[in-house]
Amino acid sequence: MSGSAGVRSVARILARDDGRGGTSLPVLESDGPLALRRTRAGGSEARVMLVGAMSGPLGGDHFTVQARVEEGARLSVGSAAATIALPGQAKGDAHYDVRLEVADHAELHWLPEQLISAHGSDLYVATRVELAATARLVLREEQVLGRSGEEPGRLTSRLTVRVADRVVLDQELACGPGAPGGWDGPAVLAGHRAVGQLVVVRPEFAAEPVPVRSLGEGAALMPLAGPAALVTAVAPDALRLRRLLDEALASLG
């Protein structure tokens, strides 16, 4: 047994085509601080809200959220509030794993609120997405380094996206005290306190990749090597970051 007194929580979502033009949720499993609620459906899509996770994993905790979208189903997941990574009483870092699977002709929108890295926290986030060849995805990830006027904690965040068993995106950003040097310097964040990525996967991008677009000094829309596009953005704060990402998503139609 490990000596850490941290909490382990695993929340699960399974979305299934209900055969009547909608999406059912045969599995919607909350666990401890990770609470899932089904909200009003929109058309063929099921909507789920992650609530009560306002305080994110503390030192020693290990949270996992798993979502699987079966063939033909459509799922949209959001969160009720930003997640705050705080220092815990238990020693050691905290882990937050997100595992997403999207089958053929299925679609997932994964649009949680920001992750805020509070001073003294130490969090490792790993988001892994596996998509079938004709699956569709919109995924947003935003990190805010420190609450207002506060130095950030240590945050390492890795995002891996596979389409038809081929990795199209693998990126890890490490920042805060103890991260490898230069993270706040002119090559990486240059003092920006909000950083985000928006990944859009659509099978039609294979034949017709999105054109590259610079979105001001702090953001760019880029076609990846595969049927996917990425918006990477840095901004002084969460509000301006969201605006950049929203504009970029709207421009994709």
Added chain:
Amino acid sequence: MSRAALLVLADGRFPAGGHAHSGGAEEAVKAGRISGAASLADFCRGRLHTAGLVAAALSAAAALGIDPVALDRAADARTPSPALRLAARKLGRQLMRAARSTWPSAELDALGREFPKGAHQPVVLGLAARAAGLGPVDAAYCAAYESVGGPATATVRLLSLDPFDATGVLARLAPEMDRVADRAVEAARRVVDEGVDALPAGSAPLLEIGAEAHAGWPVRLFAS
């Protein structure tokens, strides 16, 4: 097997075209993020621990004999900016030409046939090191040093920075280059058992964003 081959491969005068690239320094200078030796050091440090570590691990893995096609795909996934993917392939092609004539090798020939437009430069670098009888540590050092040597030299030209200051920046980064090369080789050895997902994936958002802005300029001193 000759350690001196490392000096030939790492020499800035090795005809592989690296001098035409600034590693993002040109854009960072214009945007005001690099304005002197201190900010150059910060830039280089950030690049070393992100793109530099990834390049060093790719090179070390290629030098170990890991499938270069899988490594090239891993490099693509770790390089979201198409401008940077293109630059890496152009540099790979130029290095391929120089390496094949310097250290003829069936493996280099095969990689050249597989990627007529060029494989990612760090992958070619690792295979070139292998062809020269060098090992993964040598390849990792070479890539780590290149990741900061390019921007430092470019900044001398872009800012008329004192070359002594630029060289001082590189010298002070030496202990960190040691650590990056160590981590890169460790990761490359894990790839043998775990596959290319074990490679580091350090990202530098402003290098990617800046590369796309830079690619859109009508007039540039450097290709990237």
